[in-house]
Amino acid sequence: QVQLVESGGGLVQAGGSLRLSCAASGGTFVGLNMGWFRQAPGKEREFVATITWNGGDTYYARSTQGRFTIARDNAKNTMYLQMRSLKPEDTAVYYCVADPTSAVLTTDQWRDWGQGTQVTVSS
Numbered sequence: 313q314v315q316l317v318e319s320g321g322g323l324v325q326a327g328g329s330l331r332l333s334c335a336a337s338g339g340t341f342v343g344l345n346m347g348w349f350r351q352a353p354g355k356e357r358e359f360v361a362t363i364t365w366n367g368g369d370t371y372y373a374r375s376t377q378g379r380f381t382i383a384r385d386n387a388k389n390t391m392y393l394q395m396r397s398l399k400p401e402d403t404a405v406y407y408c409v410a411d412p413t414s415a416v417l418t419t420d421q422w423r424d425w426g427q428g429t430q431v432t433v434s435s
Contacts, residue, residue, distance in 0.1 A: 313424050314339035316408045321429030324398055328433070332393040334408030334426060341389040345415035347371075347422070348382065348393050350404035350431075360406070361393065362415040371415060375401075398433045405430050 320332040334346065347362030361382040362371045370382050381394040391408065406429050409422035 314341065314344065314410055316410060316424055316426035318406060318408045318426045318429040321406060321431045323432045323434065326398060326400055326433055326435050328398050329394070329396045330398065330431060332395070332406055332408075332429060332431070334391040334393075336389045336391070336410065342366075342386050344410045344412055344424075345417075346384060346391045346408065346410045347415065348406055349409055349419060349422075350402075350406045351428075352401075352404040355404075357407070357419050359419070362409075362417075363391065364415045365412075369415060395431070398431075400433045400435045403431060403433050 314336045315338045317335045324330050343365050345365050348360040349357050350360050351357040359373050360376050363382045363384055367384050379397045384391040408426035410424040411422045
């Protein structure tokens with residue numbers, strides 16, 4: 313397992329941008345598929361975006377496609393989520409996830425989870 317620490321959350325106005333980071337430690341970063349999930353108050357955790365271990369493939373939820381960009385820097389053991397054109401409905405706690413088996417997993421299948429970072433988008 314690896315330890316995942318998210319950063320970069322905060323308060324932003326609708327239409328604004330934020331970049332989240334996820335730093336991994338305590339294990340092998342290369343070879344890990346990674347991604348972002350989010351959970352809004354009163355709702356279940358939902359898929360945001362994922363990226364394969366080498367960055368070759370990315371996957372996005374319909375709600376984030378075209379606005380969010382997932383990327384990783386294996387030399388820095390860090391993954392990113394660039395969020396643009398933010399909407400109030402993007403408000404949630406954003407979680408970093410990692411797993412060696414696949415980048416296409418259900419919420420419960422991801423092995424490693426960070427503690428989350430709050431993103432709040434005001435209207």
